[in-house]
Amino acid sequence: xxxxxxxxxxxxxxxxxxxxxxxxxxxxxxxxxxxxxxxxxxxxxxxxxxxxxxxxxxxxxxxxxxxxxxxxxxxxxxxxxxxxxxxxxxxxxxxxxxxxxxxxxxxxxxxxxxxxxxxxxxxxxxxxxxxxxxxxxxxxxxxxxxxxxxxxxxxxxxxxxxxxxxxxxxxxxxxxxxxxxxxxxxxxxxxxxxxxxxxxxxxxxxxxxxxxxxxxxxxxxxxxxxxxxxxxxxxxxxxxxxxxxxxxxxxxxxxxxxxxxxxxxxxxxxxxxxxxxxxxxxxxxxxxxxxxxxxxxxxxxxxxxxxxxxxxxxxxxxxxxxxxxxxxxxxxxxxxxxxxxxxxxxxxxxxxxxxxxxxxxxxxxxxxxxxxxxxxxxxxxxxxxxxxxxxxxxxxxxxxxxxxxxxxxxxxxxxxxxxxxxxxxxx
Numbered sequence: 442x443x444x445x446x447x448x449x450x451x452x453x454x455x456x457x458x459x460x461x462x463x464x465x466x467x468x469x470x471x472x473x474x475x476x477x478x479x480x481x482x483x484x485x486x487x488x489x490x491x492x493x494x495x496x497x498x499x500x501x502x503x504x505x506x507x508x509x510x511x512x513x514x515x516x517x518x519x520x521x522x523x524x525x526x527x528x529x530x531x532x533x534x535x536x537x538x539x540x541x542x543x544x545x546x547x548x549x550x551x552x553x554x555x556x557x558x559x560x561x562x563x564x565x566x567x568x569x570x571x572x573x574x575x576x577x578x579x580x581x582x583x584x585x586x587x588x589x590x591x592x593x594x595x596x597x598x599x600x601x602x603x604x605x606x607x608x609x610x611x612x613x614x615x616x617x618x619x620x621x622x623x624x625x626x627x628x629x630x631x632x633x634x635x636x637x638x639x640x641x642x643x644x645x646x647x648x649x650x651x652x653x654x655x656x657x658x659x660x661x662x663x664x665x666x667x668x669x670x671x672x673x674x675x676x677x678x679x680x681x682x683x684x685x686x687x688x689x690x691x692x693x694x695x696x697x698x699x700x701x702x703x704x705x706x707x708x709x710x711x712x713x714x715x716x717x718x719x720x721x722x723x724x725x726x727x728x729x730x731x732x733x734x735x736x737x738x739x740x741x742x743x744x745x746x747x748x749x750x751x752x753x754x755x756x757x758x759x760x761x762x763x764x765x766x767x768x769x770x771x772x773x774x775x776x777x778x779x780x781x782x783x784x785x786x787x788x789x790x791x792x793x794x795x796x797x798x799x800x801x802x803x804x805x806x807x808x809x810x811x812x813x814x815x816x817x818x819x820x821x822x823x824x825x826x827x828x829x830x831x832x833x834x835x836x837x838x839x840x841x842x843x844x845x846x847x848x849x850x851x852x853x854x855x856x857x858x859x860x861x862x863x864x865x866x867x868x
Contacts, residue, residue, distance in 0.1 A: 671723025
């Protein structure tokens with residue numbers, strides 16, 4: 442009769458005893474974190490860790506023991522802006538649940554400025570991205586911008602004393618040179634590496650340069666005035682003079698179907714826009730009215746987009762248009778006077794080089810944009826005493842070395858030391 446009571450009592454006592462056992466606290470092991478180890482200087486570093494999930498407050502993020510203004514992107518990801526201080530830096534996260542081991546973050550940006558060889562006028566790259574070809578004091582020069590060494594070629598190849606640099610050929614690594622002397626020479630296409638003449642020649646005469654877009658299609662810059670020349674079999678050559686523009690450069694698309702003519706308005710007036718040539722037709726197809734002065738031009742690799750820098754209603758700007766018809770896609774105001782623009786050969790980056798307009802202390806910059814959105818990623822500041830942006834400047838890339846160069850040469854016929862400014866790019 443009492444067996445049920447006798448069993449219930451020990452069970453109840455056992456439950457009470459269990460409740461009185463000491464509770465073992467749950468210990469959370471510190472979690473590691475990961476950070477992007479190579480980013481643009483002046484951009485932002487991304488940091489991830491499972492320890493960030495559920496945290497009520499943000500952990501402290503230190504770069505060389507200085508705090509960064511980190512922001513949460515999602516439960517496990519932070520992003521922290523970094524200063525424009527190129528080089529290797531130590532980054533760590535300070536939180537009780539994060540392993541305190543620091544990681545090395547490389548901020549990629551301006552490296553150095555060096556003085557190059559004597560060159561004058563327009564330069565053109567070879568097939569090897571390390572080489573630039575231009576007019577030396579007595580002959581055509583091949584300049585290795587990676588080693589800063591120049592080689593003089595035969596003086597009969599290009600008449601440097603009566604020209605303003607070399608012209609672009611129809612394909613990458615081809616030059617248009619005045620061969621045979623100032624008086625009796627002919628502007629003709631040469632292949633580089635090895636240097637050899639090709640069959641394309643022109644009947645143009647000029648002391649500036651000629652750009653050959655394809656056989657029977659070329660652009661002549663003579664006394665600052667552009668002429669687009671079309672020569673068809675069985676017909677006389679026709680030349681279209683581009684009025685109201687003091688020309689500086691010809692930039693062709695990779696597909697060889699379009700060419701942009703850069704320059705500024707003649708006589709201080711307003712131009713009717715940047716001319717873009719239809720190579721097949723051999724005449725100007727349209728003008729880009731968004732800019733009154735174009736200081737730089739670059740086509741996307743697919744040839745569908747044309748990027749232009751210059752002056753828009755008195756303010757510096759970057760403009761993107763459809764290469765086929767010139768319809769505007771996007772534009773961005775720039776806080777400096779641009780001198781060149783380039784599309785990265787392997788990544789979704791767009792580069793604009795220029796110089797700030799502050800009269801007291803002008804400073805050269807290289808701004809990096811996301812090519813798809815046209816949003817700025819960073820602005821790299823040149824810390825050298827010398828600035829670029831006052832003569833002929835171009836952006837040259839060496840993707841294998843992860844190196845970017847801004848090269849400036851004299852705009853006149855007299856050779857002066859070229860200047861080269863180097864930048865490292867992230868992996």
